[in-house]
Amino acid sequence: MTVVTHPESDVRARQGGTLLSVEHLCKQFPAKSGLVKAVDDVSFTIRRGTIVGLVGESGSGKTTVGRCLLRLIEPSGGRAVFDGVDLFALSERQMRTCRRRLQIVFQDPYSSLNPRLRVEDIISEALDTHGLARGAARRERIAELLTRVGLNPEHARRYPHEFSGGQRQRIGIARALAVEPEFIVADEPVSALDVSVQAQILNLIQDLQQAHGLTMLFIAHDLSVVECLCDEVVVMYLGRVMERGPSRRVYANPRHPYTRALLSTSPVPDPRARRERVVLRGDIPSPLDPPSGCVFRTRCPHAIGACAQVVPPAEAVGPDHVVACIRQAELAA
Amino acid sequence: MTELAADVVLQVEDLRTHFELGRRVAKSVDGVSFSVRRGETVAVVGESGSGKSVTSLSIMRLLAPPGRIIGGRILYRRRDGSMVDIAELPEKAMRAVRGREIAMIFQEPMTSLNPLFTVGDQISEMILLHEPVGRAAARARAKRMLELVEIPAAERRLDDYPHQMSGGMRQRVMIALALACTPSLLIADEPTTALDVTIQAQILDLLRRLQAQIGMSILFVTHNLGVVAEIAHEVVVMYAGRVVEQAPVTRLFERQKHPYTRGLLACIPDASRDRGAAGERLRLNPIPGNVPNVTALPAGCSFAARCPYVVDVCTKDPGPPLVAAEVAHLSRCWRHEAL
Known part of the structure; x- marks a missing residue:
């Protein structure tokens, strides 16, 4: 008898339960004129044996999230429950022992060795x-x-x-693997490399991930790399999560205006590809003085008055697919 | 001096730029030829050590010693119609060309702008240096330039210092500075590499629009084939100091006539191609090995050691010549017909 299952449920079955659950992570840095909220109320989970991609532009807070999880910088709030233990509640000494299970690979292979x-x-x-x-x-x-x-x-x-x-x-990867960790934060591990070498390292990361059943948080700004490598994706903008979900779903059907803009402006190596491009106006605002309500509204082509009033709550739009936009339902229609 | 075809602005012929490092010689650019027509964007693509940046610095005559043009010609059609060989032009004459007729923008705008002067002063200085106008007129023109590159509140921004601006804004200022004297050729060396994708899209749009408006030619140096697909008309692929393939953009992306270009495209993750059934991870086809060192190139074809199509002849001198594999499609590969 053959049992026909949904292709995605196969994947779920092979992968275990939650290994890391990040809840309401906040990180503020002191600045001359008050506090900079580099990471503001970020939540996501990573299942054992999966790779989660964390994408965003500069200033999105993606690197800060990665470093907070290993407590290379101290978080200001929230929890990070790793295999039942809140990493943020551990003493310095307990954390040091725990770091054997969590490792990091840095972006710049020149300054990190x-x-x-x-x-x-x-x-x-x-x-x-x-x-x-x-x-x-x-x-x-x-x-x-x-x-x-x-x-x-x-x-x-x-x-x-x-x-x-x-x-x-x-x-750098050998160093991270030395202690047989269960979880690796890879912070833009291929961004500084030549294109032909990037592919070698991406294949290596995948081979190792599968051979050791590693769980990974893969931080990147290159969307095509994340699409190919990651099971789930978390899209950040100015310290907040805009959208997260299974990468196939998010790439096929992005629901947040920022994700759509990001995907449509990411260059593809095909001169015939005539895509509808959403070129955003302006720059990422200063995190010293972020916009009220939705932080993306100053560059959003769909912003309305209400966007300045409320911080959009994370709304579920599909299995594990969450979007923080008050207009997501009408924009999807 | 030979004539340039009527619409050619720049013609690089067999350019050789070497760096003498003690007893070793880095042949960073070794026999490079290509031309740029009026209003055309030519992309020079390559990885680190390909010689793409040294090529653009040679054209600007901004090489730092021990870098030296040791051979070849860089024919340039001046605005008055006369032709010069930049490789041999006296420095004084070069100063009238550089910045005024051929301008350049760099990857990192922060290091190319002077942190001690306002952006208005820097653009005005450029205009005052090359044109017989007064301070007030130069400042008015600087403001128009900022408007041209779509910097909001241009009047107020004139008095900003570079550090007060974002990366994207600074690259706009660099473009305003470069275009202040309406150059006929703009050399853009990785101008969007340090920028975020949403800002990159803005700058590429801006360059395309300005090109149509001003009619300038662009030599666009990059490692990013996605950006090439978006902006170039003609593509020159460089590897270890040489041109290995050249073709119009659509043709190059359709059919590669050199294994290196083919390999480079295959390395770029493409979910529709590289990701298998649900749950399968991607499998990329990397080019094995590393980019060779230009101080110690192997005999024959420089790419042979990494090439999946390699045969005996490939590792013997002389290496393959750059030949027309098809009409308007050049390849430096003995086996281009097999591809």
Whole structure:
């Protein structure tokens, strides 16, 4: 007997329950004239074994979210429940132990590797911190990690400057994998790389994610990368979530005017593609003085008076698909 | 000097720009030829180390030592109809061309604008330097330039310093500055790379509109094939200091006659192509290996080590010549017919 299931439910079945639940995350930075709300009331969940893409332009707060989750910067409010534990409630010491399970890969493979350390010491720093391997076992582990990310184990004695950008990013990935984490924040891991090298690293990230059943938050500004790589996508603008949902659904049927604009202006390598482009006017407003109500309204082609009055609540428009726009229903019609 | 075809503004012929680094020589640009016609946008595409930026700096004669044009010609038709070879033009004569007839905008507007002067002063200075007008007239023109690039409240913005503006605004100011003397050729070196996509779309729209309005030619240097598809008429693909393929934009995206261009396009994630059935992750087809170092290029074709179509002849000198694979479609590949 064949059981016909919805193709998407297959995916759900293979993936586990919630690993990380971010609830009402806020982060304010002090500024001369008051507080800057870099991240304002951001909520989303990540299921075990999935990749969630976090997209937005500069100033959207996407990097701040990633760093708050690992407490590389301290959040100002909200919770991040990781496998039943609120990361934000942990003491500094407890968090340090917990970081073995959460790792990060940075954007710039040039500034994120210490130029004075050999590759073996860069990779094993976390091993040493957590007291995971010594002597021969340590050397073996380093060689194994280098092989896993596609580098030669003989490279362990070299320094970062001897490597190309793509190879350095492989080292950054090996460092993150060293402690066998369950969850990785990848903060624009391919943005600084040449196009031909980006594809190599994206394939590597996927292979590793599948081989180790990793859960990932993939921060990016390149929408096509996120569409291809991520199970779900969270779209941020000026510190807030505009829309989130399964990536297939969001890309096929974007419901928020900002998501639509973003998708329509992302260049596609096809000169014949005549798309209806929504070119937004103006710039992202200063986070020091964000617009009242909906933060996107000053650039939104559909803004009305009411948009300045209320912060739009997140409304469900489909399974796991949420949009923060008071006009989403009429705009969809 | 040979004649340029009537509508050609710039013709680069066998340009060689090398950097002598002690005993090694970086052949950053090694025999590059292409031309730009009036009102046309030519995109030069390549990854890091391809020589695309060195090509544009050679045309502007802004090379920093030890960079030096060691061969070839850069024929340019001046506004008065006369023809000059920029590669040999004395610096004094070059100063009358640079900024006035050929202008350039860069990737990072913050480093190209002077932080100590207001944007109004910087645009006025450009006009005063090249044209016989007074301060008041130059300022009035600066204001019109800001309006042209759609900066709101232009009058007030004239007195702003670069740091008071956003990245997108600064790139608009750079464009206003570049266009202040109505150049016939604008060289845009990755002008939208540092910008967000919604701002990038604004700047590309602006460049297209200004080109139609002013009738200038644009040499657009970029690594982004998506941007190329949107803005270019003609595309020149560079790899390791050489042109490997050249064709009109629609043709190039339809049929690539060089394995490198084909590989580059295949690397760009495209969900409709690369993502399989529901739940399947994408599988990209990367080009293996890394971009070669121009101080130590291999014998034969520079792309051979990364090429899926490689055969014995590819790794032997001399490397493949740039030939017409089809009408108006050049390829530097021994096996272009097999593609």
